[in-house]
Every structure is written in structure tokens, then in C-alpha cells.
Amino acid sequence: MYTKKTKENCVDIQQWCSCYLLSRHECCGSHTSENTRLNQWAAILLQHIHAFPTSTLSTVRFSNRLILKNETGSGCFYCAVPRWFVCSHGGGRQRKLKANSLAGFHHVWRWRRCRLVVNVSCLCDSPGIYVKRTHTTVILKTTPTMDDCAQERPLFTFGVIADIQYANIDDGYNYSRSRRRYYRSSLQLLRNAQESWSESAVKPEFILQLGDIIDGFNKGHNASERALDTVLREFSSSPVEVHHVWGNHEFYNFSRSALLGSKLNSTLHTDRILSETRPGPEIYAYHFSPFPGFTFVVLDAYDVSLLGREESSEQYKSAMNVIRQYNNNEDLNCPPACEGLEQRFTMFNGGFSKEQLDWLDSVLSSADDKRERVTIVSHLPVHPCSTDPICLAWNFDELLGIIRSHSSVVCFMAGHDHDGGYVKDKDTGVHHLTLEGVIETLPDSNAFGTVSVYEDRMVLKGSGRTRDRVFLFP
Numbered sequence: 001m002y003t004k005k006t007k008e009n010c011v012d013i014q015q016w017c018s019c020y021l022l023s024r025h026e027c028c029g030s031h032t033s034e035n036t037r038l039n040q041w042a043a044i045l046l047q048h049i050h051a052f053p054t055s056t057l058s059t060v061r062f063s064n065r066l067i068l069k070n071e072t073g074s075g076c077f078y079c080a081v082p083r084w085f086v087c088s089h090g091g092g093r094q095r096k097l098k099a100n101s102l103a104g105f106h107h108v109w110r111w112r113r114c115r116l117v118v119n120v121s122c123l124c125d126s127p128g129i130y131v132k133r134t135h136t137t138v139i140l141k142t143t144p145t146m147d148d149c150a151q152e153r154p155l156f157t158f159g160v161i162a163d164i165q166y167a168n169i170d171d172g173y174n175y176s177r178s179r180r181r182y183y184r185s186s187l188q189l190l191r192n193a194q195e196s197w198s199e200s201a202v203k204p205e206f207i208l209q210l211g212d213i214i215d216g217f218n219k220g221h222n223a224s225e226r227a228l229d230t231v232l233r234e235f236s237s238s239p240v241e242v243h244h245v246w247g248n249h250e251f252y253n254f255s256r257s258a259l260l261g262s263k264l265n266s267t268l269h270t271d272r273i274l275s276e277t278r279p280g281p282e283i284y285a286y287h288f289s290p291f292p293g294f295t296f297v298v299l300d301a302y303d304v305s306l307l308g309r310e311e312s313s314e315q316y317k318s319a320m321n322v323i324r325q326y327n328n329n330e331d332l333n334c335p336p337a338c339e340g341l342e343q344r345f346t347m348f349n350g351g352f353s354k355e356q357l358d359w360l361d362s363v364l365s366s367a368d369d370k371r372e373r374v375t376i377v378s379h380l381p382v383h384p385c386s387t388d389p390i391c392l393a394w395n396f397d398e399l400l401g402i403i404r405s406h407s408s409v410v411c412f413m414a415g416h417d418h419d420g421g422y423v424k425d426k427d428t429g430v431h432h433l434t435l436e437g438v439i440e441t442l443p444d445s446n447a448f449g450t451v452s453v454y455e456d457r458m459v460l461k462g463s464g465r466t467r468d469r470v471f472l473f474p
């Protein structure tokens with residue numbers, strides 16, 4: 001009745017869905033008919049604002065129409081304001097209106113910590129009277145911008161970095177020769193990250209190293225220990241605790257039992273681990289709580305794998321049974337010749353055992369009960385839209401099923417796919433981030449992130465090709 005939509009807006013509005021109605025206070029005046037009309041108008045306003053990407057708003061203006069514009073000015077939403085409404089600053093100040101004039105329409109919007117608050121008051125239609133009859137407040141929660149977040153102090157921060165794959169060898173290429181790999185300069189990029197973390201205003205509580213810390217080529221050069229020492233020395237240039245995740249390149253260099261006794265077993269080097277439950281002696285999975293109400297779970301994505309298992313072992317045989325159902329290639333690193341998700345059945349991937357999945361399920365149940373926020377990390381991504389399918393964990397679907405059955409999970413972080421990726425799971429709102437790999441990052445760029453954690457969100461400040469993101473908690 002009071003709205004006017006352009007054709008262009010109709011299309012855009014369908015695509016935009018980043019704001020949510022938090023609350024709406026009903027009219028408090030005595031005039032029933034005005035209340036009804038006000039509510040009708042507010043409903044129309046809401047219906048349209050609801051779909052408007054207020055995160056991108058640069059202009060919100062009331063004149064005779066409410067005009068919302070985004071940064072480029074290309075997406076506009078017009079809503080005709082009935083002339084017997086005035087929009088006030090919400091302070092209850094009474095204003096004098098000229099008869100039938102639109103001069104009384106004032107700017108009403110204000111940003112309050114990521115919320116667009118719109119007060120709409122209904123005035124009597126009679127000329128020259130002071131009134132504040134009824135009002136309604138529409139509060140919209142918007143996606144916070146980096147600027148919003150910069151003004152607040154986080155509860156804590158942490159660093160993330162993935163696929164450093166250091167080796168003291170000349171630059172090379174990935175298998176398909178489509179991406180250059182900078183084996184030596186990955187160390188300098190780690191140094192850049194360390195410097196940035198140590199200079200940040202709020203020092204990180206810990207660093208998440210998402211796996212593939214050194215490259216498999218070290219093994220052929222008999223340089224695994226040396227390369228690992230070199231990288232760990234770089235990490236120890238600051239006193240911040242590092243949580244190491246294991247990737248395929250860890251197993252190219254070391255056996256599982258060697259890893260369990262090494263500096264890459266973070267459970268041996270921190271008191272933070274919540275060790276009352278661990279999935280099993282040979283499974284490298286644990287959880288820790290760096291701040292009350294927040295839990296981080298480190299997963300072992302090569303628990304079911306041909307990597308790191310003795311060929312004579314039961315685990316190797318059962319992993320072979322899994323991969324052979326889909327991959328008939330002689331070279332099991334070569335993906336099955338198919339499109340889609342089955343490409344993941346290669347030797348450089350792996351999966352999670354039932355034991356580990358059951359353990360994760362119980363950790364998450366306990367976190368649900370305590371209303372904690374849980375971030376899960378693994379070398380392999382588990383959401384098909386957060387990565388190239390060739391990098392997915394074998395039984396990503398089982399893990400995703402567990403995540404989806406718990407309310408506590410807010411974020412899943414992985415490495416492995418050097419191009420990175422991100423998706424917000426549409427069923428749960430859980431954020432799935434795949435971090436760009438250092439090894440395929442130009443020497444004059446960077447690939448790491450600093451995550452600031454707040455009550456209602458995590459904010460990733462990316463460096464170089466890692467972009468900024470805001471993860472609102474589901």
C-alpha cells in the first residue's frame with residue numbers, strides 16, 4: 001500500500017538476506033486506527049528492510065520516502081512514508097509539523113553496535129500541533145563491519161596459518177603445474193605472521209597451525225628434522241603457544257608414532273588440554289578452552305588413512321578397503337576419474353574413525369549443555385562448498401552430520417586446499433573456513449589471519465591473500 005519497488009530492487013532484494021529482525025516494540029498510543037496503520041506500515045517497512053543488505057548501507061534517509069542505498073548506490077530501496085508519520089530520534093522530543101508538510105520527517109536511523117534502529121512515530125494529521133502519539137521501533141541486526149569491531153576490545157584473539165610446507169629447496173610447482181610453490185620463502189611469510197601477531201594490540205592467546213608445516217620433499221633430502229627445527233624455531237620466537245594440526249605432509253616426513261612423541265604433538269607441550277577425555281592413544285585429537293565459554297577441538301583427519309599406518313596394520317587394511325571402493329588407479333594419489341565429490345578418495349586425504357567421531361559427539365554434547373562456543377580445526381575441510389572436492393575428508397559427510405546435530409559449533413577451520421574457501425552452512429549457520437596455503441603465496445604477499453573473538457562473533461583480520469571476514473555466531 002505504501003511501498004514502491006522498482007523492478008531492479010525486486011531482483012536485488014531476493015538476493016540480500018543479511019539482516020534480521022531482532023525485536024519490535026508495538027505502538028503505545030491510544031489511537032487504535034493510527035496504531036493499526038502504523039503497524040501496517042512498519043510491517044511493510046520490515047518486510048522490505050528485512051531483505052535489504054544493511055551491512056552495505058551507506059545512506060539511510062527519510063524524506064517523503066525512506067531511501068536505503070548501498071555502497072555503490074546501485075541497490076536502492078524506496079518505501080513511501082505516509083505523511084502522517086514522522087520519524088523521530090527516539091528521544092521523545094516533540095516536534096511541530098507544518099500542515100500537510102513533509103518537513104517533519106527527520107533522520108531517524110542510527111547505528112548502535114551493528115544494529116539499525118529505526119523509530120517511527122505517528123503524528124496526528126492536524127496542522128500545527130505538538131504530539132507524540134505513538135511510536136514503534138524497528139531494530140535490525142546487521143552484519144557488523146570491520147570498523148564496528150575495531151572499536152571494541154575482544155575477549156581474546158588467536159592466530160591462524162596453514163600449509164607452510166617449508167623446505168630449503170628451489171621454488172617448484174604443484175602436481176598439475178598450475179600453481180607455483182615457494183618452499184624457502186614460506187619461512188619468511190611465517191616470520192611476517194609472527195611479527196604481526198607480536199605487534200598486535202591484543203596479543204594472541206595461541207596460534208593454530210593448520211597442518212603441512214614442512215613439505216614432503218624434505219624426506220627425500222634427508223632433511224625432515226632440520227626443516228622442522230627451522231620452522232619451530234621461527235614459531236618459538238614468540239612465547240605464544242602453538243596448536244599444531246597434522247596434515248598429509250607430516251606423514252610424508254614422519255611416522256605416526258614419531259609424530260606422537262614429537263614437538264608437533266601439542267598435547268605434550270601445553271597444560272591447557274582438557275585431557276579427561278581423549279579418543280584413543282593413537283588418535284591425535286584433543287580439545288582445550290582458552291577462555292571461559294569457548295572450546296577449540298583439534299581433529300585428526302588422517303586417523304583413517306594409508307598415510308602414517310604400517311602396511312601390515314589393521315588400520316591400513318581398513319583404509320585400503322575404503323579407498324578401493326572408489327579409486328581403482330594404480331597410483332592412489334591419482335583421483336578417481338569422476339566429477340564431483342568422489343574425487344576425494346585419494347591417498348593424500350583421509351578420514352575420521354568411528355572412535356574419533358563418537359568422542360567428538362560427546363565433547364560437543366557437553367559443550368551444548370554448557371552453552372559453549374566451539375571451533376573445530378582439522379587439516380582437511382569437511383564442507384563441500386568450502387573447498388575443491390578433491391581436498392575433502394573421506395567421510396566429511398559423517399563429520400558434517402555430527403556438527404549439524406549440535407548447537408555449540410560456531411566455526412570449522414581447515415587448510416589443505418591452498419586456494420582457500422569459505423561457506424556459511426545454510427542449515428546451521430556454522431562458518432566453514434579453508435585458509436589459503438602459505439606455500440602457494442607470492443613472496444611479497446602473505447597468508448595468515450588474526451581472529452578476534454567477541455561475545456557474539458569472531459572477526460578474522462586477514463593478511464595478504466587471506467581476506468577479512470566476520471563470523472556471527474549462529
Ligand SMILES: Nc1ncnc2c1ncn2[C@@H]1O[C@H](COP(=O)(O)OP(=O)(O)O)[C@@H](O)[C@H]1O
Binds near residue numbers: 248331416
Ligand atoms: N592428480 C594427481 N595424480 C597423481 N599424484 C598426485 C596428484 N595430485 C597430487 N599427487 C601427488 O600426491 C602427493 C601430495 O600432493 P601435494 O600436491 O604435495 O599435496 P598438498 O596439496 O597437500 O601439498 C604428491 O606426492 C603429489 O605428487
